[in-house]
Amino acid sequence: MQHSAAAQQLTPEGWLPPPPLPHHYDDHVSHANAVRFGMWLFLGTEVLLFAGIFTGYFTFRAYFPEAFDQAARHLSIVLGTLNTFLLLTSSLTVALAHHNAERGKNRNAFWLLAVSVMMGGGFLVIKGFEYHEKFVEHALPGKFFNFSEITAPGGPVFYVVYFFATGLHALHVIVGMSLLTWVAVRAWRKEFSPTYYAPVENAGLYWHLVDLVWIFLYPLLYLV
Amino acid sequence: MASTSTSHSATEHPKGGVGPLILNWVALLALTATTFGVSRLPIGNLHLPAAIFIACVKVTLVVLFFMHLWHAEGSNRIVFVVSFFFVIVLLFFVLADIATRFPLSNSRIPPMPQVDQKLVPSGMPPGMPAPTGSHTGEEGHR
Numbered sequence: 001m002q003h004s005a006a007a008q009q010l011t012p013e014g015w016l017p018p019p020p021l022p023h024h025y026d027d028h029v030s031h032a033n034a035v036r037f038g039m040w041l042f043l044g045t046e047v048l049l050f051a052g053i054f055t056g057y058f059t060f061r062a063y064f065p066e067a068f069d070q071a072a073r074h075l076s077i078v079l080g081t082l083n084t085f086l087l088l089t090s091s092l093t094v095a096l097a098h099h100n101a102e103r104g105k106n107r108n109a110f111w112l113l114a115v116s117v118m119m120g121g122g123f124l125v126i127k128g129f130e131y132h133e134k135f136v137e138h139a140l141p142g143k144f145f146n147f148s149e150i151t152a153p154g155g156p157v158f159y160v161v162y163f164f165a166t167g168l169h170a171l172h173v174i175v176g177m178s179l180l181t182w183v184a185v186r187a188w189r190k191e192f193s194p195t196y197y198a199p200v201e202n203a204g205l206y207w208h209l210v211d212l213v214w215i216f217l218y219p220l221l222y223l224v
Numbered sequence: 225m226a227s228t229s230t231s232h233s234a235t236e237h238p239k240g241g242v243g244p245l246i247l248n249w250v251a252l253l254a255l256t257a258t259t260f261g262v263s264r265l266p267i268g269n270l271h272l273p274a275a276i277f278i279a280c281v282k283v284t285l286v287v288l289f290f291m292h293l294w295h296a297e298g299s300n301r302i303v304f305v306v307s308f309f310f311v312i313v314l315l316f317f318v319l320a321d322i323a324t325r326f327p328l329s330n331s332r333i334p335p336m337p338q339v340d341q342k343l344v345p346s347g348m349p350p351g352m353p354a355p356t357g358s359h360t361g362e363e364g365h366r
Contacts, residue, residue, distance in 0.1 A: 033297055040300040044307035051311040055318050062322045077260070084256050092249040095290040099242060208291045215282045218256075219275035223263035 010190060015104045018196030028195045039202040043209050046172075050213050053165045057220060060161055064154025071150055071158040072222060074139065079130055080222035083123050084214065090119035091211040094180065094204045101192040101200040109192060109200060113184035116207065120177040127170055134159070165217055172210045179203040240295065248289040255282050 008016050018028065025031040061068045097112035133139075138146035141163050145156035183203045186192065192200055259278040263271055288294040293301055 037297070037299055037303070040296075040303045044303045047304075047307045047311060051314055054311075055314055058315065058319055059322060062319070081256070081260065085253065088249060088252045088256065091252075091286060091290050092245060095245045095248075096242065098292075099240075099245065205291055208286055211290075212283050212286055215286070216276075216279050219259050219263065219279055223260065224271040224275045 011193070013104055013193070015106060015190045015193040018193060032198050035198045036201065036205075039205050043205060046209055050168070053161070053168065054216065054220075057161050057165065060154065060157045064152065064157055066152035067150055067154030068158050070152055071139070071155060071162070072224070074137075074147075074149065075162075075222050076130060076133075077222050079126050080218055083126050084218045086119045086123045086126075087211045087214050090116040090123075091208050093119070094207045097187070098197070098200050098204045101187060101197040102194060104193045106187045106190040106192055110184050110187040113180050113187060113200075117177050117180050117184065120173050120180070120207075123173055124170060127166065131163075134163075162221060165221070169210065169213050169217060172206075172213065176203070176207045176210045179206055240289075240292070244289060248285055251285055252282055255285075 011017055021028055021031055025034070093112045093116045097109045097116065100106075100108040100112065137149075138144065139150070139159055140146075140156075141160040142156050145159060147155060150158075180203055183199045186199060255278055259275055259282075262274045262278065267274065287304065293304065
């Protein structure tokens with residue numbers, strides 16, 4: 001039962017034969033290109049989703065510069081930098097997993113994906129500690145704000161932006177971890193080969209987008 | 225068409241090696257250190273542009289090498305470049321609006337002279353709440 005996929009024979013190279021090609025594609029290259037293009041289109045819409053949040057950030061920053069300055073000083077630069085390191089490194093391991101999957105090295109891809117998922121988990125744990133601190137301080141959005149160390153007007157607005165931006169990003173981290181887990185399981189089953197690795201590539205593209213968003217969030221929230 | 229069923233004939237050549245990926249990672253970490261260092265420099269108003277510029281460089285590296293847009297088909301590049309272009313359009317017009325706000329009054333009427341608030345009688349019109357707090361001097365600008 002565990003090896004329902006193993007009913008199929010591994011090819012001599014050591015991977016499962018690729019799934020049948022949908023009949024409207026000439027070959028697996030045109031199929032892979034179409035799949036990849038679809039993912040890029042989706043990522044384009046994701047960019048526009050986060051663009052709205054960044055627009056809000058810049059707008060409210062222009063209205064309440066002192067509050068944004070004070071609030072940024074109450075975020076932990078150490079934790080933010082550590083999280084940046086985790087996400088950048090997990091992007092590397094995901095890229096390496098893609099590199100191995102497209103060469104049929106499924107075991108390598110599995111371990112690299114597993115490490116990536118763990119780094120994503122580490123990111124969320126650290127983010128959880130940061131959120132916990134904000135809840136204890138009542139440094140919270142809107143009417144829940146009751147944090148005496150931010151005296152300039154606009155403190156509650158900063159935390160609306162902060163929690164919405166990082167919260168939506170954390171949601172993407174969770175989705176990305178789920179996708180990476182799913183393709184890791186498939187790599188364990190040796191499903192990927194030079195003719196079929198689109199799931200690893202697309203899950204990886206999603207993960208890199210999560211990284212991209214954080215690359216902008218980190219300096220804007222923590223540093224400047 | 226006959227060649228499509230074999231595993232090697234129509235294979236895309238795997239592009240790039242492990243070396244460039246690791247080099248890219250090192251560059252990203254170096255840029256992270258740079259953005260932290262720059263944020264501690266006494267450069268005043270340039271902090272935000274500098275941080276955005278470095279973030280753009282990092283994003284470019286991730287997109288080109290981790291996401292393989294360097295090798296990708298042109299159509300994929302168009303999608304991503306266009307979506308970033310629209311982000312810039314959005315940000316530009318919103319920020320241009322905010323940066324050029326002015327008091328919503330008739331500009332031909334000369335502005336009110338600045339009056340020392342301490343000299344103004346403290347009595348309010350009937351029915352108005354008494355002035356409170358320390359922000360009263362600033363309220364007129366918002």
